[in-house]
Amino acid sequence: MTKLPLNLLEKQIMGTAAKLAFKKLNPQTAASNPVMFVVLIGTFITAFFTLQHLFAGRSFGFELTTTLLLLFTVWFANFAESVAEARGRGQAASLRSAKRALKAHRLIKDCDEEVDADQLRKGDRIRVSQGEHIPADGEIVKGVATINESAVTGESAAVLREAGGDRCGVIGGTKLLTGEIEFVVTADPGHSFLDRMIGLVEGAKRQKTPNETALTVLLAALTMVFILVVITLPPMAGFMGAGLDYTMLIALLVCLIPTTIGGLLPAIGIAGMNRALAANVVAKSGKAVEVAGDIDTLLLDKTGTITFGDRQATRFLPVGNTIVEDLVSAAVLTSYEDPTPEGKSVLALADSGGYKVPERPSNADYIPFSAETRLSGISLADRTIYVKGASDTIQVWAEAHHIRVPNSLSALVKDVARNGGTPLVVASSNQILGVIALTDVIKPGVAERFARLRALGVRTVMVTGDNPITAGVIAAEAGVDDFIAEAKPEDKLALIRKEQAGGRLVAMVGDGTNDAPALAQADVGLAMNSGTQAAREAGNMVDLDSDPAKLLAMVEVGKQLLITRGALTTFSLANDVAKYFAIIPAVFAGALPAIAALDFMGLHSPVSAVLSALIFNALIIPALIPLALRGVKLRPMKAEQLLRNNMLVYGLGGVILPFVAIKGIDLLLSVVV
Structure with a gap:
């Protein structure tokens, strides 16, 4: 698939997210988020009052402005979730390209029949040859091959898969580069690894986590508390001689409920899964x-x-009167035909150490490693034998060839093991030469x-x-x-x-x-x-x-998800506290002089105060979308220190910011209006 430039890709993601955000304005979809559902219902009610005032020939500026601000608040909240989902859909599209109309060679009683990949069922035995695509998920039962899994993993380097071990799994949609294998299908159509992966990254099957569900319940409870608070305001306002119409009440309610975290909560969860997928x-x-x-x-x-898992030769340790050059020469001769990483590392260590090593013999017999002998080596034309292997194996071999085992060998072997290495003992037809120290780096x-x-x-x-x-x-x-x-x-x-x-x-x-x-x-x-x-x-x-x-x-990734959710929840609740003390005194200061002392912000008017809070409410959600998607930076610290920093940065910051922003917006409104 052609890779798009980053800026063009981001534009496509934003365009897709914008469309998704409008679709989520459907009340049935919005009902899954109690906080934003209340805002959406408030939008419909204020829109009704706007139309009512319009047809009655009355002023409707406040009602229309409130309706638009509430609509923007809901849309921005949906947009935050939609951006996360759109990024997942982009990843799913690239994965879906790995699912193509593939053919499979199904084996039935040693007969080979070609069928469509979607006809395969769990338990079918399939043969795949070099250059063909693997048609389904499975486990190799015969053969060894290198496979290009870049369609799934994004990693261009080929991987080795073989029967009879723990690296036998293959994925449908990947390509066989070399070799031929037979594998048994392990998943029916629609239940393959790619199918499950696509469903997860698209968010179609995403379920709320327990913590997310608990937080949603808490936010719903807080919303109910503020609904009750707002319901009690009209009789209180009437008693004090202040008038509150229904549009003002709805605006007050939206200002007070935790809309910030309510709008960002789904996006945080989806973004966490996307970050995991970004790490493959x-x-x-x-x-x-x-x-x-x-x-x-x-x-x-x-x-x-x-x-790393591949033990590397790190030291040559001669034993007795053996000089190190003789040990290195013997180790190199035993490693020329040793295909293991350990054997190759012996040659690399000898080369990097600047030792003079013998040339590869042309007429020698090589002794391959086997499970029975547990050693490898070489037999030269002059019948000199060199071998290397585990300490106990070489000692048994030496006794069988009547070779004396030096007393110092045991101490040398233990010293290598004590330092975290694996000792390989090298011997010749005449004597024990020394030890190669292998280290798992x-x-x-x-x-x-x-x-x-x-x-x-x-x-x-x-x-x-x-x-x-x-x-x-x-x-x-x-x-x-x-x-x-x-x-x-x-x-x-x-x-x-x-x-x-x-x-x-x-x-x-x-x-x-x-x-x-x-x-x-x-x-x-x-x-x-x-x-x-x-x-x-x-x-x-x-x-x-x-x-x-x-x-x-x-x-x-998991800790960053939890920290991000906690930080933005703290910020949102602190916002609500600040908005409560900023707006309520401004609304009632004119009717009740005793409350005027609390109106320390000196906002222009009750209407200006509420509109300023609504504008702040609508703007703070898109301002925090990048943080919700990127996640709060993870720093290594204890829980107590993390909580303290959280309260200082997001708690205190969440209290101060609304006062400053609402006052600034109020000053602008007083000039414009």
Whole structure:
């Protein structure tokens, strides 16, 4: 799909949002937001009074102005939500381009029949060859291939998928670049990953989160309180000799109810899900994003999350009287035909260290690594053998070849493990030469991110199958709060249940079928897109990039959502308090001298006071739309400090701003009118 320039794309989004905002003026749609529904009903009533005054030949300027201001208030509130939805629809359009009229080669009793992709059903077995598009979601049961998933993830780099592991999942609409695979369909039409993803980002299936529902109830209750307050004003005004018509009452009501947060609340929720999607994470519900912000404990696998997962050779450590050059030469010879990342890193370390290494032998026999021997190596033409492998494996091999094992080898191996490395022992036909230290390199910036989460009150626990010594070294370097070594899949589930029993919310990441129970048990389960169908179904978030470290970003997205909602709620309620003390004294000051002392703002007239408040009300919502969509900046701090800052910035600011703005608007109106 052609990528539009940013400014043109934004114009299209704004145009779509404007149209959606008008559609949301339908009373049936507006009823889902109690605060704005009251404003819409008030708009209809003041419009009726405007027409009534017009046909009666009476002055209708105040009524018409009030009607237009109320209409703008409702429209701006709808526009805030519509912008968020329009951005989601733009993302959905790009996803929908991945869904095309695809054909599938369905296997039935070894026969290959070509059918339309929408005829496929769960359990069908499909063959896909190089250059073809994958017609449906599934799990590979035969073959290995590289796949272009850019239509879904936006990442142009090809990914490897193969049968028999945790990276067997494929998505409909992606393209097979090399190889040939057979996979079993795991989703019926309309229930595929892309279908669910499109529905979520369009907002069509978005449900209010528990906190959002609770806040909506609170706002509805506050609105009812202000309705009761306004109903009591006419008899009070009559008693004091002040006149209040119905248009003035409706204007007062709209000024006093929490319209700011009422108008921005849906947009904040949708924008939170959009921010998650911008990070290439699909949240199956808005609740998952919100809960991520409340997480107390993060359960993190070491490999792929804290470390890169590919162990790299970092040191050559000779043993006994061996010189380091002999060790390096032997290590290089054993690694020329070693396709593993570890083998390649040995060659890279020798090259970067400036060692003189032997050329690749042309007439040697290579010893490939196997599960039975657990070592690899080379046999030269002169019958000299070089091997490398785990310490216990090489010691057994050495004893079988009557080679003495130096006493210092054990201490060297333990020293490497104690420093968080994995020792590979290198030996020749004659002697043990030394150790290659492999280190699972910690990802840059991980320690700083853990410190940031700790400042936000989140406890991090590393889970690894490594021995306690290695796990402890990596945990200390990464800066996690705790770790579990030699962990099995059931240990994750037990830890999650233990944390939850203590009243804490837990998040974890996984990609395998054995991770599914823990993903389902966790309050936030981030499944890898490349993983098994069981894992993707169990989690309530799916990472399209299959990057386990993405869970850290999701916690920050969730916290930003909660902080944004809290900040704007504080600001809106503070606005209401300020408007109450700014308008009510101005309305009654002329009729009741005792109240005149409270009219410290000295507004021009009751009508000017109400119109100034309505104009402020209408303008503050669009002014805050960028903040609602972008989110309040997340800073690492404790809850108490966050609350204090929130009250100072948004609470105090929400009280002061209306006084200043209403006074300024009143001065302008007094000049214009």
